[in-house]
Amino acid sequence: EPEVTQTPSHQVTQMGQEVILRCVPISNHLYFYWYRQILGQKVEFLVSFYNNEISEKSEIFDDQFSVERPDGSNFTLKIRSTKLEDSAMYFCASSVRGPNTEAFFGQGTRLTVV
Amino acid sequence: AQSVTQLDSHVSVSEGTPVLLRCNYSSSYSPSLFWYVQHPNKGLQLLLKYTSAATLVKGINGFEAEFKKSETSFHLTKPSAHMSDAAEYFCVVSDHGSSNTGKLIFGQGTTLQVKP
Numbered sequence: 001e002p003e004v005t006q007t008p009s010h011q012v013t014q015m016g017q018e019v020i021l022r023c024v025p026i027s028n029h030l031y032f033y034w035y036r037q038i039l040g041q042k043v044e045f046l047v048s049f050y051n052n053e054i055s056e057k058s059e060i061f062d063d064q065f066s067v068e069r070p071d072g073s074n075f076t077l078k079i080r081s082t083k084l085e086d087s088a089m090y091f092c093a094s095s096v097r098g099p100n101t102e103a104f105f106g107q108g109t110r111l112t113v114v
Numbered sequence: 115a116q117s118v119t120q121l122d123s124h125v126s127v128s129e130g131t132p133v134l135l136r137c138n139y140s141s142s143y144s145p146s147l148f149w150y151v152q153h154p155n156k157g158l159q160l161l162l163k164y165t166s167a168a169t170l171v172k173g174i175n176g177f178e179a180e181f182k183k184s185e186t187s188f189h190l191t192k193p194s195a196h197m198s199d200a201a202e203y204f205c206v207v208s209d210h211g212s213s214n215t216g217k218l219i220f221g222q223g224t225t226l227q228v229k230p
Contacts, residue, residue, distance in 0.1 A: 043158075101216065107156060
């Protein structure tokens with residue numbers, strides 16, 4: 001069964017460092033998302049990506065964040081200069097048709113900023 | 115704006131007894147609603163979805179949910195809990211805002227504990 005895969009499963013980084021979280025969405029999906037879950041809090045939307053551009057982003061997704069689909073298969077989230085409060089589980093998701101359809105999620109990357 | 119509220123942060127049941135996880139939604143539009151489950155150290159897995167077809171929706175692993183517009187509810191049920199059902203459950207609504215990008219809005223989650 002096709003699945004969304006994320007690497008690494010766990011990333012520890014020092015404050016101020018850049019991190020790249022990687023995702024391989026399901027191959028025929030057209031809509032891509034990043035969500036995050038800070039420990040003990042809700043899953044929050046970060047950004048959606050369609051047709052090679054950002055279609056929506058949340059207030060959380062500031063200039064420190066960027067997304068890219070560099071080669072037609074990978075979908076990456078970059079945090080330019082990490083802060084302690086970026087520590088969270090980051091989930092990548094993809095869907096076939098976007099609105100009103102279910103999204104398929106990866107297992108997540110746990111980012112710890114020290 | 116769309117939102118979901120999960121009424122219980124923690125539910126504990128005995129194995130073999132019914133499960134009820136409660137969810138209320140708020141939406142200006144006809145909503146698309148989902149339940150996702152997250153087992154420890156696993157990703158988010160879709161249990162079931164409601165997208166304006168039948169109001170009683172059947173999902174995987176014996177779970178069901180009923181969409182009740184008059185009560186703005188989408189409660190998740192299962193007749194008989196199994197130990198493997200112990201997990202975190204999320205009620206989710208698809209955002210119908212102006213961008214309509216398929217963004218999902220999550221409830222706070224309900225931890226289901228199943229006792230032997």
